Amino acid sequence: MVSIGFLYFFLPVFMALYALAGQKYRPVMFLLAGVFVVGWDSVYGLIPIVLSIVLGYMSALVSEKAPRKAAGAFLALTVLLNVAALVLFSYSRYYDTDLSGRLTTHPLPFFDYHFIGAGVYTLHSISYSADIFMKKYEREKSFIKTACYIGFFPCLICGPILRYDRIREDLAHPVISYDKMADGIRSLVYGFSQKLIIASPLLTVWQRLSSQKTADLSFASCWFAAAAFSLAIYFDLKAYCDIAKGLGLMAGFNMPDNFSAPFSAGGFNELMKRFCSTLYEWARDYIYRPLCPKSEKESIYLPAMLAATVFGIIWFGIGGRYFVWGLFFMLILTFEYISRKLLTKMNHVLRSVFMNILFLGGLPLTAFSSPADSVRFIAKMFSFSGLTGDVYALYVVKNYFFLYFIAILFAFAPARLVRTNFNRLNPNIVRIVQPIVQTILLLLSTAFLCAWQPEGFMF
Amino acid sequence: MKRSLNLISIAGFFTIIIMLAVSTLIFGRDSFSEIFSSKGDIRVKTETFINSTFPLDGNWRSLHTMIYGAVTGETINDIFSDEDRLIRVYPRYDKDRAFSNVGLINNFARTTDIPISLVLAPTAAGVYHDSLPDYIENTDQLEIINSLYYKLGKGVGSIDMFYPLYSVKDDYIFYRTSDCWTSLGAYYAYEEMMRQLGAQPFDLSNYDLEYADDSYYGELYHELRYMSCDEDSINLFRPKLDSTVSEVKLYRDNEEIIARSVYFKSAFAGTNKNDVYLHGDDYTRAEIDTTSESGLRLLLIKGHYANTLVSFLLPHYEHITIVDPDRLKAEGKTLSDVAEPDSYNRILIMYDCVQFSRTDSFDIFNDK
16 A cells, blocks of 8 residues: 555546546445555465455344344354454465464465455454344445445554444545545555654664674664563554545545554553554454453453453464463453553553553564564663663664654653644644645655565554 | 535646546556556556556656655665765675685685685775764674675785775776766776785876766666756776777677677667676677787676776786576576686685676586
8 A cells, every 4th residue: 555556646537537427326336445555565464355245244144034043053153254264364475463373384376465454344243243233223224334344444554443333424425525535634644754754763773783693782783672562563553544534534434533642541451442542442342242241340350351452462473472462461461451540540651651561572573573582672671781881872873763752752642732732722733734734745655665675664 | 615625626637637647657658558468467558558657757756756765864775865966775684695705716716726805895885984974773794895805815815995985085996976986996906906916007098088968867866866066977988008808798598799899889878877887787798809818818707897897908908708597597598608717817706795786697616
């Protein structure tokens, strides 16, 4: 999605055809665009997505028409097959983050293809099927619209995870409006900028520092490296979600926000709510709540919460490092749950500082393929040796101070607070400045795209 | 007001997008049809078409270099922008292949009694390693060259190029915008090489310097469009007395061209002006007859760096055969198809140490 071809060719052609199609045929156009995006990457990628769509549609149909028991059985089959697709195809091609890569020295030929969006359409299919079975809302009669929702192409890279009931109205009447279009373009351009101007350079910092021998790094450079990795992941994911939101808005769909200043959270539980919040809500509604009905809250709260957490972590990858990271999260969440009364008495800023230290301290668990390397790196972070820094710490301060400053400003709440307060003071100035900023960022993003470096991309 | 500004936002965005997209199609219309007519993955072909014909490519790269390279001091595409020069660094080095090439040369040496010398030159990243920041990953070329020389067997001599070049690094020995040495750099290399081979090199005073082109921008500049870097000049060393070249024959596939000079000024009108030296790497083999009466014949197995140096060798040898192993292998030939090694007085294998680790063509020494 982040390419010259997508921004300068696919987007205008898609928007022109979509606008000309009229409300009635827009879902068809949207679906065709999705088929093109997935198929362009690999035609084999269409197999699991079609399977997921058909299962979702059929399950809803069976839930409506068939006896409850048969519908339940079909729902179980739908969930099972979607989970299988999620586990097998999510992040395929990356050896140590997908199951096929874990099980075989080299992925089997079929798994060597890139299956875009397995982490998203499977969740759409499951939530839709489950909601219809639970009679939360009426099923969608149109196969095209069901397919549009399950395979909602703007979200396929990294979400956000959508709920059918929240975009049903927009699917029925996709209206292109000036306000939505302008907001969408803004979100799209911000997404490209975050990806290319912030996430990619920060990933370079991480790659440069983490490729050194840990023994050569100082305490300070390890923390700089962990911060770069953390911010790179955040802006990478957020960029794709902003691009998805932008595309959705341009096509007339109201899209949810997926991030809400997560690093300002006062604890890990809150962090999960703020970081990929739509994934958090999905895990809460379809894993935690079914496991932990309100009546049994005290006894089963913790296991259910941990199960939902593990799912959320594994969603990012199947490899061993993610399991270890999941275990780390479970430990922290258990501690938070046990000492919740004590923690609520603590100042929010203090809790947030602790949370960030722990988060950064544990993050290397996901960053290295070897657990021993992760442990060495973490040990160095907390060894407090070389407090005065080294050549690498100096490198970060000298070359990347400005980028860190901007990234931290936008990752934490201050930027949002300043923007909101400024908006309240004089919204017209903001509206005048926005098109100028948007144009500058579009031109800068194009410059970065032209000098594209594939190794600088995470997703 | 909100609606008007939204309209401006939308119009501005789509104007830029459509303008650039349409320009791509108009300016690249000739190669556009190739996407559908030629064989291959249509996705790859389309992306290549878009990336190669997208308008203002140089300006976008320049903007990126200005914003990212200048602010962060980082390498871009492994190119570091020093104050007044661009240096391509090599964070990774294929040692296995380099050692395997040394092994093939050793095997070749066992098949002939003719003395063989291996010359591995450092690139600018090796000579200017101490002007690179510590955080830039770069192969230690001196260590690599020494370890490769250490593995050379009986019958293969080594010629040190690192320190002779390092000692004159403040001279104009490497281009500012290209990863190749200048003719002056090549002269210093020649001077040292002849000394180490036991011959007397000609002094610089024997040459007239022709300032052939003073607006050369090398491949590093084109990759980054780094505006703070001055253009290079291509200078040709010409003997003060008569030309030492009688005839130059260049061969490629079934094509042969004959010339009276090793300098091909037609390159100044082409895409790479540095191809003025022996047409760059465009030809598989060159046969050069000189006016020298030394009776010596040289077989030069060459990498890219050797092109610039050849002109200095001319007065020392009556006949020089130059073979490009990569092109020879691409033509499906071996060395014995184009030259009889035992008919020469010396065999010189000359590469820069990076290209030496990348070529897989030294199996041309093996007979079919």
